[in-house]
Amino acid sequence: DAGVIQSPRHEVTEMGQEVTLRCKPISGHNSLFWYRQTMMRGLELLIYFNNNVPIDDSGMPEDRFSAKMPNASFSTLKIQPSEPRDSAVYFCASSRPGLADVTDTQYFGPGTRLTVL
Amino acid sequence: GDSVTQMEGPVTLSEEAFLTINCTYTATGYPSLFWYVQYPGEGLQLLLKATKADDKGSNKGFEATYRKETTSFHLEKGSVQVSDSAVYFCALSDGQNFVFGPGTRLSVLP
Numbered sequence: 403d404a405g406v407i408q409s410p411r412h413e414v415t416e417m418g419q420e421v422t423l424r425c426k427p428i429s430g431h432n433s434l435f436w437y438r439q440t441m442m443r444g445l446e447l448l449i450y451f452n453n454n455v456p457i458d459d460s461g462m463p464e465d466r467f468s469a470k471m472p473n474a475s476f477s478t479l480k481i482q483p484s485e486p487r488d489s490a491v492y493f494c495a496s497s498r499p500g501l502a503d504v505t506d507t508q509y510f511g512p513g514t515r516l517t518v519l
Numbered sequence: 520g521d522s523v524t525q526m527e528g529p530v531t532l533s534e535e536a537f538l539t540i541n542c543t544y545t546a547t548g549y550p551s552l553f554w555y556v557q558y559p560g561e562g563l564q565l566l567l568k569a570t571k572a573d574d575k576g577s578n579k580g581f582e583a584t585y586r587k588e589t590t591s592f593h594l595e596k597g598s599v600q601v602s603d604s605a606v607y608f609c610a611l612s613d614g615q616n617f618v619f620g621p622g623t624r625l626s627v628l629p
Contacts, residue, residue: 435617445563445619445622447619450617493562493563499614500614503614503615505612505613505614505615505616506551506612506614507551507553507568507612508563508565510555510564511562512561512562513561513562
């Protein structure tokens, strides 16, 4: 089975440009998570969805960040406008929790390394 | 709220040494506990998990036992290899929240 797929794997852009990161969760998984990882701040949860509905977006740093999940097999994380401090590795993860839950074992994608110049 | 605490790294060991990475947690109820590993340049991979008290998770020679009385889930391996060099994350899930520890970097020297 294919794992979580993220694209692009690497993105280099200039400050002020719009950046869109993409994620395809594992088929059948109904929870999806976006994380950001930097040396300074470690692994940070940005937002997560359950059944395509955002459950907790308290980790989204500011209004420049937005995330969508239009269907069960696709999600995007958009940064507009991008800034150098957004440089990080962004991970997507998915899981298939039980009926009463929204979280369980998470499976991670390979990440997108974003560099904003 | 829920939290996970891990021993600070980096941990540096010689090949074939015994490894322990401590992990303790704070949670209400009975969370599931996990260890994830992140090799350089890669995403996090599930290493092992345990879903109830006294369960032992194991994989690739690594083990961890769910100790509710001490709220701990320490990771152990009897003989580490250079290829085990990575960052190890302890985590918990209570069904509503998934919380990662800060990670512990392990370096194994030949």
